[in-house]
Amino acid sequence: MVEKSINKNVPEILCSINRFINKVNIPGIAIGDALLIVFFSIMSDRFLSSYNLLSILRNSCTLMIAAVGLTWVILMSQNNVSVGAVVSMAAVMVPILNNKGLPMGIVLVMPMLMGLLVGFINGFLIAKMKFDYWVVTFGTMSLMTGLALVVANGETISTTSKFLNFIGNGKFAGIYIIIWLTAILVSIMLLIQRKTKFGYNIYSIGGSENVAAISGINVVDTRIKVHMISGLLAAIAGMATACMNVAGSPTVGNDYSFNAMAAVVLGGTAFAGGKGGIIGTVFGTLMLRILASGLSMMDIDSTWQKAIIGLVIVTLIVADVLNDQRKAVKGSRRIYRDVI
Amino acid sequence: MKRRIFMLLLLVLLVGVLPAWNKMEKAAGEQEIVVIIKNNTVPFWISVADGARAAGEEFGYKVTIKTPVETAEGSGNEQQAQLVDEAIAKGVDSVVMTPVDSKAIIPVVARLKEANIPIINLNTRIADDTLYETFVGLENINQGYDTAKALFDGMGGKGKIFIIEGSTGAQTSIDRVKGVEKALTEYPEIEVIAQQSANYNRAEALNVVQNLLQAHPDVDAIFCCNDEMALGAAEAVDAAGKTGQIKISGQDANDDACEAIREGKIFVTSYGNPYMQGYTAVQAAVDVLEGKEVELFYEVKTKVVNIDNVDTFKD
Numbered sequence: 001m002v003e004k005s006i007n008k009n010v011p012e013i014l015c016s017i018n019r020f021i022n023k024v025n026i027p028g029i030a031i032g033d034a035l036l037i038v039f040f041s042i043m044s045d046r047f048l049s050s051y052n053l054l055s056i057l058r059n060s061c062t063l064m065i066a067a068v069g070l071t072w073v074i075l076m077s078q079n080n081v082s083v084g085a086v087v088s089m090a091a092v093m094v095p096i097l098n099n100k101g102l103p104m105g106i107v108l109v110m111p112m113l114m115g116l117l118v119g120f121i122n123g124f125l126i127a128k129m130k131f132d133y134w135v136v137t138f139g140t141m142s143l144m145t146g147l148a149l150v151v152a153n154g155e156t157i158s159t160t161s162k163f164l165n166f167i168g169n170g171k172f173a174g175i176y177i178i179i180w181l182t183a184i185l186v187s188i189m190l191l192i193q194r195k196t197k198f199g200y201n202i203y204s205i206g207g208s209e210n211v212a213a214i215s216g217i218n219v220v221d222t223r224i225k226v227h228m229i230s231g232l233l234a235a236i237a238g239m240a241t242a243c244m245n246v247a248g249s250p251t252v253g254n255d256y257s258f259n260a261m262a263a264v265v266l267g268g269t270a271f272a273g274g275k276g277g278i279i280g281t282v283f284g285t286l287m288l289r290i291l292a293s294g295l296s297m298m299d300i301d302s303t304w305q306k307a308i309i310g311l312v313i314v315t316l317i318v319a320d321v322l323n324d325q326r327k328a329v330k331g332s333r334r335i336y337r338d339v340i
Numbered sequence: 341m342k343r344r345i346f347m348l349l350l351l352v353l354l355v356g357v358l359p360a361w362n363k364m365e366k367a368a369g370e371q372e373i374v375v376i377i378k379n380n381t382v383p384f385w386i387s388v389a390d391g392a393r394a395a396g397e398e399f400g401y402k403v404t405i406k407t408p409v410e411t412a413e414g415s416g417n418e419q420q421a422q423l424v425d426e427a428i429a430k431g432v433d434s435v436v437m438t439p440v441d442s443k444a445i446i447p448v449v450a451r452l453k454e455a456n457i458p459i460i461n462l463n464t465r466i467a468d469d470t471l472y473e474t475f476v477g478l479e480n481i482n483q484g485y486d487t488a489k490a491l492f493d494g495m496g497g498k499g500k501i502f503i504i505e506g507s508t509g510a511q512t513s514i515d516r517v518k519g520v521e522k523a524l525t526e527y528p529e530i531e532v533i534a535q536q537s538a539n540y541n542r543a544e545a546l547n548v549v550q551n552l553l554q555a556h557p558d559v560d561a562i563f564c565c566n567d568e569m570a571l572g573a574a575e576a577v578d579a580a581g582k583t584g585q586i587k588i589s590g591q592d593a594n595d596d597a598c599e600a601i602r603e604g605k606i607f608v609t610s611y612g613n614p615y616m617q618g619y620t621a622v623q624a625a626v627d628v629l630e631g632k633e634v635e636l637f638y639e640v641k642t643k644v645v646n647i648d649n650v651d652t653f654k655d
Contacts, residue, residue: 058425154539156442158467244447245445247443296422
């Protein structure tokens with residue numbers, strides 16, 4: 001086993017824990033989440049309450065949807081910084097369309113189409129026209145950030161809709177609807193990632209684009225689709241925030257791009273591509289929210305929180321890169337490791 | 341593998357380092373008031389936090405200041421929502437709320453109400469006034485009125501003015517203009533010859549005032565709905581070589597504006613007294629918790645700032 005040789009300098013007990021983790025296939029980040037929960041429960045007596053854990057889950061939902069969409073883009077060793085802008089745009093589209101008295105179907109479909117369109121533009125320019133993905137998504141980011149401010153006239157737009165309020169703040173079987181919806185979306189994405197050819201193709205392209213192309217994968221087509229899915233999920237995340245607030249703010253997505261990237265990378269998906277997956281992102285998002293909630297419950301100043309969360313992200317990324325380099329040297333990097 | 345082990349080590353580190361911050365466990369029987377403000381980096385909000393803490397000490401309550409990490413309207417709202425949820429989970433006794441987004445915060449504040457935690461609304465009104473016990477803040481109409489009166493007195497009670505509004509639809513701007521209109525009824529010889537918005541923005545105000553000066557070179561004074569726009573207007577007036585001839589008024593008394601008052605570029609501005617805002621909000625929360633009769637509105641008085649008191653108004 002590869003693991004054994006890696007861990008020869010580590011105490012035997014950690015090795016056996018590690019082997020157990022590998023057997024049941026829980027991502028490392030999930031263990032980190034669990035440990036953080038234990039830690040914060042000790043530090044603050046009110047942290048471990050069903051109310052708090054549920055609100056952490058609910059507050060994770062929108063970021064989780066956006067980050068899951070971004071995961072595949074990063075898996076193909078690209079990036080998309082327009083996620084936040086699409087979130088903002090979708091968030092203001094919902095109340096604007098609803099205030100115009102349009103039927104709920106249109107109110108819900110139009111933002112999704114917008115997300116798909118932005119994703120298509122990104123994908124087309126990047127995959128087909130071979131433009132740099134930073135430049136392209138930075139461009140669409142500016143475009144959508146600006147447009148969101150224009151259509152909303154720079155203000156938060158509130159609306160009244162029992163349906164939207166129910167989606168955003170209602171409960172089913174004691175758990176918020178929004179959590180159910182997120183769970184369903186993530187499950188669908190997970191199925192696609194693990195059970196379809198498309199899912200495997202993403203890993204192949206991320207691992208090596210040339211090899212993927214030679215083995216007959218339509219790289220351009222897959223890339224465009226992945227960018228469209230990223231746009232769609234960002235739009236759904238924006239719609240979810242609009243439902244939760246029963247209002248849409250044109251700046252709501254400002255920090256989504258970066259936070260989504262952080263969640264993806266925390267979850268073990270490397271910027272180099274080909275390694276990682278959606279489950280990691282789910283726990284990465286949760287870690288960000290658990291950290292924020294726990295640190296705040298310990299009455300740590302918000303400026304310190306930012307620094308501590310930043311420290312955690314940086315150390316994990318550095319650890320990940322070092323880990324990758326070492327594995328690359330040993331020639332034991334396995335592309336499909338996290339798929340199965 | 342190594343990352344997992346690394347995470348373990350990191351957590352051990354966190355366990356070791358963080359307890360230093362975990363001071364002050366809630367003492368038995370001590371009641372806690374959480375004050376959620378917009379940020380803790382701008383001087384205005386630092387003063388609000390100081391005032392709130394001082395009141396907490398004076399009345400014997402634990403006051404915790406909470407601020408969102410991000411301060412933009414949208415993302416700030418999301419984090420304020422998390423702060424509110426934490427307050428509910430913690431079971432605090434009262435929450436003083438300053439929403440970054442007065443509309444999007446409504447469903448969040450409704451959860452506080454559901455949990456029977458009294459809410460004191462500070463500084464920026466929550467768009468649904470059935471949710472909070474009382475509002476603590478400035479009366480922007482009075483602020484506009486006081487500043488306008490000082491400006492009109494400086495003009496000798498007669499002449500022509502521009503009014504530079506803030507962002508279209510912003511309540512602060514609407515109210516301050518109302519205050520000017522109220523003052524105008526007492527000064528019949530003052531005439532408003534132009535009224536335009538410059539979005540509370542310095543650069544925009546510079547443009548707007550430059551254009552207006554072309555059309556109306558005979559203006560005597562410019563009333564601006566905040567200091568940033570007053571500073572923009574001052575630049576425009578400076579460029580036209582009319583500093584001192586055209587009197588400019590702002591609102592907020594920020595540091596740049598105070599400097600401009602010392603230089604004679606701005607005639608008068610108005611101080612929102614953030615320390616008293618924080619203090620009064622906690623006082624109102626204490627009144628609610630002790631079952632005293634609570635007024636619907638606790639007005640924090642503003643101060644007119646001009647060349648005479650620019651160095652002393654904060655005392």
